[in-house]
Amino acid sequence: xxxxxxxxxxxxxxxxxxxxxxxxxxxxxxxxxxxxxxxxxxxxxxxxxxxxxxxxxxxxxxxxxxxxxxxxxxxxxxxxxxxxxxxxxxxxxxxxxxxxxxxxxxxxxxxxxxxxxxxxxxxxxxxxxxxxxxxxxxxxxxxxxxxxxxxxxxxxxxxxxxxxxxxxxxxxxxxxxxxxxxxxxxxxxxxxxxxxxxxxxxxxxxxxxxxxxxxxxxxxxxxxxxxxxxxxxxxxxxxxxxxxxxxxxx
Amino acid sequence: xxxxxxxxxxxxxxxxxxxxxxxxxxxxxxxxxxxxxxxxxxxxxxxxxxxxxxxxxxxxxxxxxxxxxxxxxxxxxxxxxxxxxxxxxxxxxxxxxxxxxxxxxxxxxxxxxxxxxxxxxxxxxxxxxxxxxxxxxxxxxxxxxxxxxxxxxxxxxxxxxxxxxxxxxxxxxxxxxxxxxxxxxxxxxxxxxxxxxxxxxxxxxxxxxxxxxxxxxxxxxxxxxxxxxxxxxxxxxxxxxxxxxxxxxxxxxxxxxxxxxxxxxxxxxxxxxxxxxxxxxxxxxxxxxxxxxxxxxxxxxxxxxx
Ligand SMILES: Nc1ncnc2c1ncn2[C@@H]1O[C@H](COP(=O)(O)OP(=O)(O)OP(=O)(O)O)[C@@H](O)[C@H]1O
Ligand SMILES: [Mg+2]
Numbered sequence: 001x002x003x004x005x006x007x008x009x010x011x012x013x014x015x016x017x018x019x020x021x022x023x024x025x026x027x028x029x030x031x032x033x034x035x036x037x038x039x040x041x042x043x044x045x046x047x048x049x050x051x052x053x054x055x056x057x058x059x060x061x062x063x064x065x066x067x068x069x070x071x072x073x074x075x076x077x078x079x080x081x082x083x084x085x086x087x088x089x090x091x092x093x094x095x096x097x098x099x100x101x102x103x104x105x106x107x108x109x110x111x112x113x114x115x116x117x118x119x120x121x122x123x124x125x126x127x128x129x130x131x132x133x134x135x136x137x138x139x140x141x142x143x144x145x146x147x148x149x150x151x152x153x154x155x156x157x158x159x160x161x162x163x164x165x166x167x168x169x170x171x172x173x174x175x176x177x178x179x180x181x182x183x184x185x186x187x188x189x190x191x192x193x194x195x196x197x198x199x200x201x202x203x204x205x206x207x208x209x210x211x212x213x214x215x216x217x218x219x220x221x222x223x224x225x226x227x228x229x230x231x232x233x234x235x236x237x238x239x240x241x242x243x244x245x246x247x248x249x250x
Numbered sequence: 251x252x253x254x255x256x257x258x259x260x261x262x263x264x265x266x267x268x269x270x271x272x273x274x275x276x277x278x279x280x281x282x283x284x285x286x287x288x289x290x291x292x293x294x295x296x297x298x299x300x301x302x303x304x305x306x307x308x309x310x311x312x313x314x315x316x317x318x319x320x321x322x323x324x325x326x327x328x329x330x331x332x333x334x335x336x337x338x339x340x341x342x343x344x345x346x347x348x349x350x351x352x353x354x355x356x357x358x359x360x361x362x363x364x365x366x367x368x369x370x371x372x373x374x375x376x377x378x379x380x381x382x383x384x385x386x387x388x389x390x391x392x393x394x395x396x397x398x399x400x401x402x403x404x405x406x407x408x409x410x411x412x413x414x415x416x417x418x419x420x421x422x423x424x425x426x427x428x429x430x431x432x433x434x435x436x437x438x439x440x441x442x443x444x445x446x447x448x449x450x451x452x453x454x455x456x457x458x459x460x461x462x463x464x465x466x467x468x469x470x471x472x473x474x475x476x477x478x479x480x481x482x483x484x485x486x487x488x489x490x491x492x493x494x495x496x497x498x499x500x501x502x503x504x505x506x507x508x509x510x511x512x513x514x515x516x517x518x519x520x521x522x523x524x525x526x527x528x529x530x531x532x533x534x535x536x537x538x539x540x541x542x543x544x545x546x547x548x549x550x551x552x553x554x555x556x
Contacts, residue, residue, distance in 0.1 A: 054538055056534050056538070075537070075543075076534060076537040076538055077537045077540060077541060077542050077543070080537065080538050080539060080540040081540050085538065085539075086538050088531075088534075088535065088538075090531070091535070092529065092531035092532045092534070092535040094532055094550065094553065094554075095467070095495060095553075095554050096467070096553040096554040096555070096556055097532075097549070097550065097553040097554070098553070101549065101553055102535075102536075102539065105536060105539045105540070105541060105549065106539045106540070108540070150539060154539065154540070
């Protein structure tokens with residue numbers, strides 16, 4: 001169970017631009033073992049919220065609790081060891097570091113058989129990826145698959161994927177959703193996926209809509225059906241006020 | 251014949267556990283410690299200078315030569331000229347390297363001037379590692395020079411590394427490339443404390459269809475300093491690329507100067523260079539996989555220098 005209590009993040013003023021509240025007093029409890037889809041317009045604060053949970057950004061006020069333990073003051077590494085994993089929206093590109101390096105750090109072993117087992121479990125990464133450098137030459141889809149594999153290799157209690165489907169080909173979306181569902185069911189992983197993709201939203205047990213740094217809507221899937229009903233136009237303009245067809249949900 | 255320090259030095263410069271297989275020439279404190287030749291590989295004293303001539307017969311395939319130099323005598327400054335002739339169509343690996351063990355307060359140094367004649371269609375992989383160890387306060391100095399002459403369609407790959415312990419280094423790499431030949435130089439240098447290292451590279455692309463690629467990666471810790479100059483001079487229809495990245499830590503400083511000179515209108519020359527701290531997003535990624543900050547830094551640097 002992951003609890004956010006009155007969580008706030010303000011971007012400091014920068015070169016004349018005034019300080020701006022990005023995450024605005026968010027309180028929410030993610031239940032253990034459920035699959036959450038988080039959507040909302042660009043710039044609404046989804047990534048910021050995820051980074052606050054991972055400790056990449058410091059909360060200005062509020063608390064984060066993981067299974068009752070207050071982790072608000074934990075470093076990134078400590079949160080990772082406590083069972084939180086985050087797949088970045090924009091993955092880091094390295095020089096020299098290979099997929100094998102990342103995977104063995106994530107899994108805590110460089111045993112070949114173990115790494116091959118993880119790749120098989122992930123399914124969507126080819127074995128030939130293993131010795132590829134994770135550098136600027138990787139395609140957008142390739143790096144996303146690597147990012148996702150490193151999260152799974154952590155065997156996290158809470159897995160947060162930030163737009164894992166960006167750049168992923170149509171043939172891989174379904175297997176990716178199936179994989180995350182399988183992980184959720186077999187290991188009771190609390191799964192939080194930030195996405196604008198219908199397939200992910202439909203796979204979720206709960207849907208969250210973030211707008212202006214707040215949770216504007218939360219619902220179980222059957223009730224949230226109307227949110228998904230019309231693909232051509234957004235039914236939630238009144239709540240969301242995002243740009244028309246901004247791509248948050250189409 | 252090999253004491254414990256010799257063995258440690260050999261292990262670090264040539265990945266050798268004792269005496270190598272195949273042809274070799276081991277030099278210790280300015281003297282010959284051991285030599286072995288093979289049917290295709292001759293090693294003789296250099297006719298004009300201190301050093302050796304290594305002649306690899308045309309067509310020699312899949313053989314290797316190890317020529318490590320080890321130094322553990324205080325105050326010794328060893329200068330050696332080695333020439334390698336890689337015969338037509340041969341395909342070989344040459345492993346060189348110098349290990350210094352400094353036990354006292356006097357400086358120790360080695361200056362290896364290596365000349366390679368890579369004949370037509372020959373291929374050579376040259377691996378050179380420089381290390382210095384030992385508790386002594388004396389300066390450890392390593393000044394390698396590599397000159398490469400590449401005949402038509404020759405191919406060479408040079409891996410040059412200096413990973414710590416060396417107080418002063420002045421490195422020079424020069425190459426001349428004939429038509430269709432291809433050269434890849436990858437240099438890895440790590441300095442720490444108040445060490446200095448400078449590397450000067452001049453690559454002349456003289457033949458049509460020649461290719462040169464220089465990839466330099468540096469890590470600078472403490473108050474160390476590195477200077478890198480790479481000049482690509484194109485005199486034909488050719489391709490050249492320079493890629494240099496320096497990671498600065500602590501209070502180290504770096505100067506990187508890639509220079510491209512096209513003296514032919516069909517030359518294609520490119521370069522990329524960067525100097526800076528380890529990128530935050532790289533550190534965050536590794537920490538999000540459970541590593542502490544320091545471990546994350548080390549892993550990034552290890553992979554960068556590999
Ligand atoms: N550290 C920061 N400093 C200043 N502004 C920030 C910082 N982090 C985020 N922002 C701003 O906060 C807003 C929310 O950004 P965030 O990345 O969380 O949006 P998002 O919902 O993930 O959007 P997208 O759908 O485009 O990924 C943006 O306007 C962004 O520019
Ligand atoms: Mg985002």
